[in-house]
Amino acid sequence: MQTFGWPEALFILRSAGWTLALTAIAFFIGSIVGGAFAIMRLSRLRWLRRFAAGYILVIQSIPVLMVLFMSYYGLSALGIELPPFLAASASLSIYVSAYLAEIWRGSIESVPRQQWEASASLAHTTAQTYRHVILPQAIRISLPPTVGFLVQLVKNTSIVQVVGFVDLMRAGMLVNNATYQAFQIFTLVGAIYFAICFPLSRLSRHLEKVMNASRSH
Amino acid sequence: MLFQDVFSKWPMILNGVWLTIALSFVAIGLGLVLATAMTALRSLAGSWAGYIVDAYVELMRNTPFLVQLFMIFFGLPQLGIRLNGLEASVLAMTLNLAAYATEIIRAGVDSIHKSQIEAGLALAMTKWQVLKHVVLQPAFARVWPALSSQFVLMMLASSICSFVSVQELSGTAAIIEQDTFRSFETYIVVTVLYLVLALSFKLFLNWLGRKLFPQVSGLARLTEAHGEAA
Numbered sequence: 216m217q218t219f220g221w222p223e224a225l226f227i228l229r230s231a232g233w234t235l236a237l238t239a240i241a242f243f244i245g246s247i248v249g250g251a252f253a254i255m256r257l258s259r260l261r262w263l264r265r266f267a268a269g270y271i272l273v274i275q276s277i278p279v280l281m282v283l284f285m286s287y288y289g290l291s292a293l294g295i296e297l298p299p300f301l302a303a304s305a306s307l308s309i310y311v312s313a314y315l316a317e318i319w320r321g322s323i324e325s326v327p328r329q330q331w332e333a334s335a336s337l338a339h340t341t342a343q344t345y346r347h348v349i350l351p352q353a354i355r356i357s358l359p360p361t362v363g364f365l366v367q368l369v370k371n372t373s374i375v376q377v378v379g380f381v382d383l384m385r386a387g388m389l390v391n392n393a394t395y396q397a398f399q400i401f402t403l404v405g406a407i408y409f410a411i412c413f414p415l416s417r418l419s420r421h422l423e424k425v426m427n428a429s430r431s432h
Numbered sequence: 433m434l435f436q437d438v439f440s441k442w443p444m445i446l447n448g449v450w451l452t453i454a455l456s457f458v459a460i461g462l463g464l465v466l467a468t469a470m471t472a473l474r475s476l477a478g479s480w481a482g483y484i485v486d487a488y489v490e491l492m493r494n495t496p497f498l499v500q501l502f503m504i505f506f507g508l509p510q511l512g513i514r515l516n517g518l519e520a521s522v523l524a525m526t527l528n529l530a531a532y533a534t535e536i537i538r539a540g541v542d543s544i545h546k547s548q549i550e551a552g553l554a555l556a557m558t559k560w561q562v563l564k565h566v567v568l569q570p571a572f573a574r575v576w577p578a579l580s581s582q583f584v585l586m587m588l589a590s591s592i593c594s595f596v597s598v599q600e601l602s603g604t605a606a607i608i609e610q611d612t613f614r615s616f617e618t619y620i621v622v623t624v625l626y627l628v629l630a631l632s633f634k635l636f637l638n639w640l641g642r643k644l645f646p647q648v649s650g651l652a653r654l655t656e657a658h659g660e661a662a
Contacts, residue, residue, distance in 0.1 A: 276584075276630035278591035280602055281623045288615040366494065373496035374592060384498060397506035405495045405503065412494035 219396040224403060230386030231407050237372045237382060240304045242365065245311025252316035254345070257323060267316065274313030279371050282306040287378045303375035310371065314364055322357035323349060359426060362419040366412045373408070383407060437612040438621050448604030449625060455600055456587040456633075458522055463529030463586075464579075470534045471541060472563060485534065492531030497589050500524050505596045521593035529586050536578045540571030573645035580637035584630055591626070601625060 217223070255267035274282070286309075287302040297305065326349050334344040376385035387404035391397050438445075470489075474482045492500065505520040515523065544567050552562035572579075594603030605622040609615045 273627060276588075277623050277626045278588040278602065280591045280594075281619060281626060284602075284605070285616075285619045285623065288609065289619045290616075292613075292615040370494075370496040373498045376498075377595070384496070387499075388502075391502075391506060396510070397502065398508075398510040401499055401503045401507050405499045408495045408499060409491065413490065416490070416494055 217393045219390065219394045219399050223390045223394065223400075227383065227386045227390060227400070227403055228407065230381055231383045231411070233381060234369065234372050234383040234408075235411070237300075237303060237307065237375065237380075238365070238369050241307035241311050241372070242368060244304070244308035246315055248308065248312035249315030250319060252312060253319035253323060256316060256320045271313045271316050274309060275317070279306065279310045280374055280377070282309055283375065283378060299375070299378045299380040302378055303372075303380050307368070307372060307375070311364075311368060314367075315361065318360045318364060319353070319357050322353040322360075325356055326352045355426070359419050359423040362415055362422060366415045366419070369411050369415070370408065434614055435617050435621070437614050438608060438617045441608050441611070444604050444608065445601075445621070445625070448599060448601040448622075449629065451598070451600040452587065452590055452629065455518075455521060455525065455590050455593065455598075456583070459525035459529050459586060459590075460583050462522075462526040463533055466526065466530035467533035467537055468568065470530065471537045471568070474538070475541065475563065475567070476559065489531045489534050492528055493535065497524065497528050498592055498595065500528055501592065501596060517593070517596040517598045520596055521590070521598050525586060525590060525593070528589075529582070532582050532586075533579060536575050536582060537568075537571060539578070540573075540575035541567055543574055544571055569645075573641075576637075576641040576645060580634065580641065583637060584633050587633055588626065588630065601629075 252267045252270060255263045256271070258264050258267075283302065283306040286297060286306045287299070290297060290302075330348055330352065331344060334348040339347065372382060373384040375382055376388060379385070381389070383404060387400050391400050394400070470485045474485045501520060501524040504515060504524050505517065508515060508520075548566050549562055552566040553559075557565070590600060591602040593600055594606060597603065599607070601622055605618050609618045612618065
């Protein structure tokens with residue numbers, strides 16, 4: 216029987232790269248889709264608003280695991296076979312988009328109404344208003360909760376091991392299956408997740424403090 | 433699409449729904465007790481207790497639930513503590529929820545002004561009475577919405593317990609899928625059930641919040657009405 220040593224630890228450490236890659240891809244695609252949904256959620260067209268609200272509500276009310284199962288096992292039953300990495304990125308992107316849409320909607324809404332009116336009085340179009348007036352302020356407001364959500368995303372990537380994609384979690388399970396030293400292995404796996412998440416959590420809290428400091432003036 | 437195959441397994445599905453609800457409620461109940469105890473410990477005992485609580489909260493909030501669950505299910509037997517899938521799930525969910533709830537309740541406790549506590553002590557209330565009536569009750573009322581959404585997230589996260597072969601809703605889905613080969617239909621049905629569960633949870637928790645904290649929700653309604661009038 217194999218024992219848990221340096222080669223196994225290095226294998227786990229290397230797989231953390233895949234966790235980071237998956238996080239980056241899901242965050243990138245998810246923020247594009249989520250941004251679109253945030254703006255749709257605030258559209259003047261009622262059906263567009265309702266559609267975006269419905270999407271956000273549904274995705275936030277089902278487990279990420281179900282989105283993953285649907286895009287991996289569900290679609291393959293319909294003849295669309297996604298490789299594990301693609302299914303994992305797609306489902307995590309969908310998950311990210313719904314949560315970011317809601318965070319960013321809140322940020323956009325917390326920009327004072329008068330800013331919209333002032334921009335309109337300067338004959339800006341809606342696109343110009345967003346580009347030059349609303350978004351620069353909204354992005355500042357959205358930074359702490361967005362970084363905070365990034366922590367949730369890193370942690371949630373751990374479930375993609377179920378479709379066979381070798382991320383940090385899967386690497387830990389593979390080594391566990393070979394060595395049966397679960398306590399040491401999952402301590403290491405947990406420590407690596409912690410090393411990624413804790414600085415992000417602190418950054419989020421720090422940003423929040425900085426924002427509040429500037430607001431109290 | 434053949435939904436009959438999936439619907440014919442309804443007793444199994446119902447059992448899964450029931451287990452998801454039961455798991456969530458037990459974890460929420462135990463988790464809240466633990467979180468309240470940790471909050472009290474932090475505010476009553478010396479600073480070393482506060483550091484331990486803080487470290488626990490940060491540790492749980494910055495590692496995935498799945499790692500915590502596997503640590504309990506696969507790691508603890510190495511130390512001689514053997515739990516079955518269900519016990520491990522309840523323990524993991526409770527410990528996880530307690531950390532998040534402690535953080536949320538802390539925000540509520542921080543929002544209680546120091547003068548309130550001084551006023552309570554000036555009225556010759558004991559430390560415990562102040563903690564219960566002046567600090568915790570109003571704090572809970574204020575953070576109830578945040579706690580509610582954390583409860584719903586915990587219910588959704590309970591789907592991860594299927595990895596240690598607990599037959600809750602998503603564990604049931606995996607079995608039905610293997611039996612019927614109707615993966616798409618199975619996951620559609622189960623996803624809709626999760627959606628119904630999450631929305632019912634939200635409605636129930638809102639109702640519970642109004643029942644538990646009538647003064648505060650009445651106040652909220654009043655200010656809301658004023659806001660609309662203005």
